[in-house]
Amino acid sequence: SQKIEQNSEALNIQEGKTATLTCNYTNYSPAYLQWYRQDPGRGPVFLLLIRENEKEKRKERLKVTFDTTLKQSLFHITASQPADSATYLCALDMKTGNMLTFGGGTRLMVKP
Amino acid sequence: DVKVTQSSRYLVKRTGEKVFLECVQDMDHENMFWYRQDPGLGLRLIYFSYDVKMKEKGDIPEGYSVSREKKERFSLILESASTNQTSMYLCASRPGTANNQPQHFGDGTRLSIL
Numbered sequence: 001s002q003k004i005e006q007n008s009e010a011l012n013i014q015e016g017k018t019a020t021l022t023c024n025y026t027n028y029s030p031a032y033l034q035w036y037r038q039d040p041g042r043g044p045v046f047l048l049l050i051r052e053n054e055k056e057k058r059k060e061r062l063k064v065t066f067d068t069t070l071k072q073s074l075f076h077i078t079a080s081q082p083a084d085s086a087t088y089l090c091a092l093d094m095k096t097g098n099m100l101t102f103g104g105g106t107r108l109m110v111k112p
Numbered sequence: 113d114v115k116v117t118q119s120s121r122y123l124v125k126r127t128g129e130k131v132f133l134e135c136v137q138d139m140d141h142e143n144m145f146w147y148r149q150d151p152g153l154g155l156r157l158i159y160f161s162y163d164v165k166m167k168e169k170g171d172i173p174e175g176y177s178v179s180r181e182k183k184e185r186f187s188l189i190l191e192s193a194s195t196n197q198t199s200m201y202l203c204a205s206r207p208g209t210a211n212n213q214p215q216h217f218g219d220g221t222r223l224s225i226l
Contacts, residue, residue: 008152032212043116043202043217044155051212089155093211098143098162099170100211104154 003027004103006090012109019080021106023073023090030092033066033073038087038105047088048075080110114139116218118203124224131190133221135203143206144186145215146170146178148199155202161186162209193225 005024013019023033031052036044050057050066050073057064063076077084087107091100119134137144146158147170157170159178167178175197179187186205190197200222204215 034214041219043204043219044215046214046216049212049214091215098209098211099145099157099160099168100215101157102147102155104152 004090004092004101006088006103006106008104008106010107010109012111013080015081015110015112017080019077019084019108019110021075021088021108023075023103025071025092028092029068032093033064034091034100035062035064035073035075036089036091036102038089044089077108080108082110082112084108085110114141114205114216116203116205116216118201118218118221120221121219122222122224124226125190125193126226127193127195129190129193129225131193131223131225133188133190133201133203133223135186135188135218136184137186137205137216138184139205139207139216140183141205141207141216142183143209144180145204145206146176146186146188147202147204148172149202149220150199158188195225197223198225199223 003026034049035047038044048064061078065074087105089105091102116137144161147155160168161180177189200220202220203218206215
């Protein structure tokens with residue numbers, strides 16, 4: 001069956017370092033992959049979208065890569081700040097139709 | 113800026129009650145979604161509406177129904193609430209049908225069924 005895996009354990013890093021989060025998927029070839037940020041008690045907020053024919057996408061301190069051979073996306077935050085602490089979700093169009101499937105999210109904690 | 117508003121942040125209901133969760137978006141989006149979010153299970157799609165009066169089942173529609181009589185409003189109905197429906201419910205909207213468009217979420221309704 002189709003599956004999306006994000007590291008369920010929290011990622012703790014020091015302020016100023018680069019945070020790298022992983023999204024792995026199986027048994028499908030999505031055309032798009034999206035990343036969202038979710039703060040406690042709030043709904044997810046869209047950050048970036050990357051297409052299957054794009055290797056990399058950047059937005060300010062954020063960088064997303066998409067390796068369709070490895071079936072993996074990496075989400076990087078450079079020069080991380082405590083304000084970057086949140087849960088980050090990846091989402092893929094895993095099915096025919098027009099719906100996204102979300103991963104379980106990875107919690108990032110940036111310590112000052 | 114797109115605003116998706118869910119009518120209640122917290123709701124407590126009793127087993128067997130009929131529960132209505134309301135969602136309104138202000139950007140004339142065609143598509144609207146209802147998800148539930150549970151620890152360890154992530155976001156799961158309950159129902160999707162691609163236009164007024166149109167709907168499709170998501171991954172976990174059992175025990176739920178939806179209503180979309182107006183474009184801006186999408187309601188989730190728990191026909192007879194059960195304790196396993198205690199969860200965070202999130203509504204989202206999207207301009208059109210393509211999966212290359214971002215979804216815009218409300219801040220959720222935390223529903224407790226006693």
